[in-house]
Amino acid sequence: MGRRRPALRRLTEVFYRHVPEDPLLEPVFRGMDARHAEHVAVWLGEVLGGPADYTVHHGGHPHMIGRHLGRGITEEQRRRWVSLLLDAADETGLPADPEFRAAFAGYLEWGSRLAVLFSAPGAEPATDEPVPHWDWTMPPWQGS
Numbered sequence: 743m744g745r746r747r748p749a750l751r752r753l754t755e756v757f758y759r760h761v762p763e764d765p766l767l768e769p770v771f772r773g774m775d776a777r778h779a780e781h782v783a784v785w786l787g788e789v790l791g792g793p794a795d796y797t798v799h800h801g802g803h804p805h806m807i808g809r810h811l812g813r814g815i816t817e818e819q820r821r822r823w824v825s826l827l828l829d830a831a832d833e834t835g836l837p838a839d840p841e842f843r844a845a846f847a848g849y850l851e852w853g854s855r856l857a858v859l860f861s862a863p864g865a866e867p868a869t870d871e872p873v874p875h876w877d878w879t880m881p882p883w884q885g886s
């Protein structure tokens with residue numbers, strides 16, 4: 743998935759370019775770290791089977807958890823985050839085959855719901871876990 747890094751970088755760049763225009767998400771990301779988009783692209787690459795660069799260079803799973811702690815992400819914000827990221831996938835021409843998009847949307851649903859849980863006030867999530875690996879098993883559709 744190292745070869746997919748440029749596509750994921752474009753994805754997160756476009757996503758975070760739109761975030762300041764979004765009233766629900768703008769306050770969440772105000773003052774965000776300038777390298778955030780790049781780091782999230784590296785994270786997604788590792789999750790989707792690419793090199794373990796987030797684990798090796800960016801603090802791995804504990805760092806990702808730490809960046810969400812105490813933020814109190816709401817269901818509305820989570821839903822908008824997923825929706826904007828899927829819009830950015832279209833805008834940047836990420837592969838549109840049903841199998842990839844189903845897996846990608848599934849990961850975003852799963853991960854963003856966890857983000858709501860571990861960003862809640864008082865949550866004490868385990869941090870000593872590896873970066874997850876998302877796989878997909880649907881074979882390409884053979885219909886005519």
Ligand code: HEM
Nearest residue numbers: 770774775778781785806809815819820823850853854857
């Ligand atoms: C699948 C779901 C998600 C993934 C994979 C993800 C991934 C990440 C990663 C890897 C970081 C740390 C970046 C770094 O190392 O600098 C991060 C930070 C952050 N995330 Fe998420 N995230 C998810 C969901 C969300 C949601 C739903 C929100 C809010 C609506 C959110 C808000 C933030 C914020 C505010 C930061 C800190 C930004 C900064 O660097 O200042 N995340 N996320």
